[in-house]
Amino acid sequence: MSVKVIIPGALTTVQDAGRYGYQSSGIQTSGVMDHKAYEEANALVGNTGGEAVLEATLFGGMMEVTADTVAAVTGADMEPKVNNVPCGMNRPVLLRAGDTLSLDMAKSGCRSYIAFAGGVDVPVVLGSRSTNMKCRMGGYEGRPLQTGDAFETGLWGEEAAERYEEVRDRSFPAEVYTSPIEVRVIEGPQAEYFTEKGKETFYSARYTISDQSDRMGYRLEGEAIESVDGTDIISDGIAFGAVQVPASGRPIVLLADRQTTGGYAKIATVCSFDIPRLVQGKPGDTVCFRRISLEEAQRINENNRK
């Protein structure tokens, strides 16, 4: 085993891009919340195959490596340290056998991503290594990491040292996570369930991320959104970022661990390219929503590809 958990974080799980292809059977996608930080972490250690990483929430804890490996930390700034000496974020770090990697409380942002060269090696379940906590499936025994857990990484020892030489100059600029978080949304699919006044509330109010927010969804506190005549619908599919409004009128943004289908009207859906900033929001941070057209979103997607 090449990595051993000494102090578990507040909620650290193994995740990759997600478990796709099974939503029609009722299996949630799971997967990383912040796909941008995830992809950057993998790129920094030279991973190119959608390898699994650790997603640490709010507080990262400490682990010990028992073989040489390359790691990188992205996303929330938890002031990562190697043997108690700051090692920096958004760059590859060569860890020697016996080194400890520790992550403190998040100073900025909510989720850190820790990638290892070769990826976190846990069994692939239904095409993915992501942890599905509800079904206790995938990841590390289907649950968050605990003290004493140990796992292999894909690349260690001399190979890791060679990998480090390849990637040592890589870096990404540090993300700055601020509140209020403005996210762009596309209206619908069920915007007609809300009055004009209700929609105006949604696009002008500032909502606070409640402390009942998790990987399944962010519950928002703030002004209630008025519906025409209730928000119950015949259950249909739920996209990553869908903003559903239950009877209370308080919106819930549905995220990586969302159920596949649901029975509340969805006023809008957060654009995929703004999900990373949203999910770095902590309870107490505020969120506001700005409407853009589908055409504009498509243009942004096409530009991001270039």
Next chain:
Amino acid sequence: MKFMPSGDRAMVVEFGNEISTGVNNQVHALAERIKREQVPGVLELVPTFRSLMVYYDPWQTSYPKLRDTFLGSGGLGESAGGRKRRILKIPCCYGARFGLDLADMEKHTGLDRDEIITIHSSVDYKIYMMGFLPGFVYLGGLNKRIEMPRLKTPRVKIQPGAVGIGGSQTGVYPMASPGGWRLMGGTPVDFYDPDREEPILCKAGEYIRFVPITIDDYYDIRRMIVKGTYKVETVEEDETCL
């Protein structure tokens, strides 16, 4: 067909605002067509009661392109003529240690348990959609005479394989879960088994027929499942009038 965006990577195609076989058939017809034609850029499909969620890659396709493709279909195969329905015969041991709510159901419906079981096992239930839990089926076609309100206080833990009725729905718990449905039987068959080659037993669009078995049959089948020698019996019948 009504098209609605669900963000920049998904589209909802809605066929109506009701739970009915006619509407649901159109959902599955479109899903089948997209799979058959391997429409470029489509990542995943989630058929539900009256709409189809289409996840797509905005780098490979776009909302207007998909809409035009789906509209350009003409017939879409809404007419079910000549299509086969695939029916899975699911053995179910009614009563015994599984029928925790059968006595309540007798009181509520005014029927005796044999009548309830006969009614429940004489319908081919269509799987309208799946969701809630891995392998959880939303079935249509429950006879109104055996509809049963959910428990006021849900049970904390229901065993996998439990067969029950909740309101106008009937179905099977695929894994241990809290739940408020009235329990009438148990099937030895695993609707969800992560270690099986096909972890999910059935698909939306297929049908389920419950076949009453004794408790001895239940344990025999269970033993065969553990040994890997059991296979759910399926039959194909012509789709009749809808």
